[in-house]
Amino acid sequence: MTGITDHLGEIRGRIAQATARAAVRGGQARPVTLVGVSKGHPAAAVREALAAGLGHFGENYLQEALPKIAAAGRDAVWHFLGRIQSNKTREIALGFSWAQTVTSARIAERLSAQRPHHGDPLQVCIQLEPVAPGPPGGPEGAPAGSPRAGCPRREVAALAALIAGLPRIQLRGLMLLPRAGLDAEVLRMEYRAARGLLDELNASGHALDTLSMGMSDDFEMAIEEGSTMIRIGTALFGART
Ligand SMILES: *Cc1c(COP(=O)(O)O)cnc(C)c1O
Numbered sequence: 001m002t003g004i005t006d007h008l009g010e011i012r013g014r015i016a017q018a019t020a021r022a023a024v025r026g027g028q029a030r031p032v033t034l035v036g037v038s039k040g041h042p043a044a045a046v047r048e049a050l051a052a053g054l055g056h057f058g059e060n061y062l063q064e065a066l067p068k069i070a071a072a073g074r075d076a077v078w079h080f081l082g083r084i085q086s087n088k089t090r091e092i093a094l095g096f097s098w099a100q101t102v103t104s105a106r107i108a109e110r111l112s113a114q115r116p117h118h119g120d121p122l123q124v125c126i127q128l129e130p131v132a133p134g135p136p137g138g139p140e141g142a143p144a145g146s147p148r149a150g151c152p153r154r155e156v157a158a159l160a161a162l163i164a165g166l167p168r169i170q171l172r173g174l175m176l177l178p179r180a181g182l183d184a185e186v187l188r189m190e191y192r193a194a195r196g197l198l199d200e201l202n203a204s205g206h207a208l209d210t211l212s213m214g215m216s217d218d219f220e221m222a223i224e225e226g227s228t229m230i231r232i233g234t235a236l237f238g239a240r241t
Pocket residue numbers: 037039060081082177215216217231232233234235
C-alpha cells in the first residue's frame with residue numbers, strides 16, 4: 001500500500017476546513033478543484049488516485065506525461081503545468097485538457113491552431129510572473145532562451161483579450177507558481193495580489209472561474225486567499241524520486 005488513498009482523504013479534509021475559513025473571511029465559499037501532480041510517480045500511482053475518486057492530474061514534462069496518460073489516462077482530466085516550448089504546443093494541444101502555463105500570445109495562438117476541431121477547446125490559464133523575489137542565494141532563474149516563467153502583470157489584460165478571441169482555447173483564469181523559499185507573509189501577499197488581478201479581469205468583462213495556486217506546503221493559505229484550484233504532488237503521492 002502506498003497510502004495515496006489515505007493522503008487523499010486527509011487533504012480533502014484540510015481543503016474543506018480551509019474553504020470554510022475562506023468563506024468566513026471573504027463571503028461565498030468557492031469549490032476548490034484538487035489537481036494531483038503526478039510528475040515523478042508512475043502510472044500505478046495515478047490509477048490508485050483515480051480509484052480513490054480523484055479526477056484531475058497534472059504533469060510538467062511531455063516525455064514523462066504522454067506514456068503515463070496513455071497507460072492511466074482515459075478517465076482523467078490532464079493539466080499541463082510545465083513551461084511550454086513552442087515546438088511542443090501540438091503535443092500539448094492533442095494530449096491534455098488543460099494548459100495552465102500560457103505566458104505569451106505566440107503560445108496561445110499555436111495552441112488554438114493545433115487543438116483538434118472535434119471535442120472541447122483546450123482550457124487554459126495565464127501563468128503570472130511571480131512578483132516577490134526569492135530569498136538571496138535562492139535558485140537562479142531560467143537560462144536565457146527558455147520559455148518565460150510567467151506573463152508580466154502589465155501584459156496580462158492584453159493577453160487575456162487575445163485569448164478570448166481565439167476559437168480553440170478557452171481562458172479559464174490565472175495560475176501562479178511563486179518563487180521558492182518565500183516567508184509566509186510575503187507568500188500570502190503574492191497570493192492576494194493574484195486574486196486581485198483575477199477580480200480586475202472579471203470586472204473588465206471576462207468571466208473567469210479559475211485561480212490555480214497552492215501546493216503541498218501552502219494550499220490552505222492559498223485557499224484562504226481565494227484559490228479555486230490547488231496542485232498537490234508531494235502531500236498526495238509522497239516524495240519524488
Ligand atoms: C511540482 C509542481 C507542483 C506540486 O508541488 P508539491 O510541492 O509537490 O505539491 C505544483 N505545481 C507545479 C507547477 C509544479 O511544478
